[in-house]
Amino acid sequence: MSFEVRLGLQLGEAEVFAEFSSDARLTALVGPSGAGKTSVLNAIAGLLHPREGRVVAAGQVLFDSAQRIDLAPEARRAGYVFQDGRLFPHMSVRANLAYGERLAPASERWITRDEVAGLLDIGDLLDRRTANLSGGEVRRVAIARALLAAPRFLLLDEPTASLDAARAEALLGLIERIRDAMDVPILLVSHSRAEVERLAGQVVEMA
């Protein structure tokens, strides 16, 4: 099972419910703005705490209110690519990449820095300051940083949003390659029908 999610989240006045399970290599989470898609990703990553429910990713129970399981974010090993990149502004690209890599157990790494640099074409960016990167470059570095942390599963939040058509196309090709080559389930939030049809083995609609 790639993902098994059943959760109820209280976000201020609003409540978000999500329930799905998927065996697909890539599962897409779609729905209108404000449906709580990003909140679901945050809950799976351990950044939000559901009132109740159960979250299993890549075979590991991350949260189970009945069994009182609630792993800390650092123990969940999510490869979370945030919509806004969230690169560390006081570090070079190289230091950003090394951040999670250093913390991951060596035996669990499944991709090397050279492989990531080749896959994402970021070899030339390593010594740059994050402030000087373009939107597409930030996205690629953020994905590389997540992959190097040896995640057990990936959470991609609108990875192609605000990229031009050519950049978006390149990134989709890359996600396809990660999906087909790596043994990590991916949960993708997207607004684009075409993107979802092309990538996803299973689609989850949120109302």
Add this chain to the structure above:
Amino acid sequence: MSGVLSAAEWAVIGLSLKVSLVAVLASLPLAYALAWLIARRRFPGRMLLDAAVHLPLVLPPVVTGWLLLLAFGRNGPIGHWLQQAFGVSLVFTWLGAALAAAVMALPLMVRAMRLSIEAVDRKLVEAARTLGASPLRAFATITLPLSLPGIAAGAMLGFARSLGEFGATITFAANIEGQTRTLPLAIYTGLQVPGSEGAVARLAIMAIVLSLGALMVSEWLVRRSGGSRAHVL
């Protein structure tokens, strides 16, 4: 240069620098911890803690000095304990002057540090956590380095404030030459003695120079750490 000021006047300046430096360095960790608590934690009594930290800013310094006397005096609970446990007495000593200066400088230090901690995007800390960092590591690698400008600015502000501290010091530590007679106290003493207008003027000029210097160093530190953020690691 030694011809400009007398040996006694140099001693006053040396004592002032020592008192202010110790006051700031000793209270820095506490100030940062308080700033972090107020900026990042929501707990019952947070407003009260915030108010208590700021109290020395608005209280008459004499009252602060008197409260210190009650707590740290020979018969005060903390003073008594310090005397029993370590044989240390703070009243009428330069350490007491440093304590008074630290308490008076604390609100300014906490304010500057708190603002810079609040300016650190929590989302970066979340990102660090998902990458495998414990809360402590995320703090040490993200929040702390990104709030360095505030730490530097707070320290220099606190230093400048300590140099000028008068009311709490004279109340708690008294005005003892060589022990607690810092720059402002020496100027005050000079004003009481006919014929020491020259000494007062010289010390006043030194006070202006030192305070201006502290402010300029603070500004420079902020600019430097702001401009070189990307090179830190």
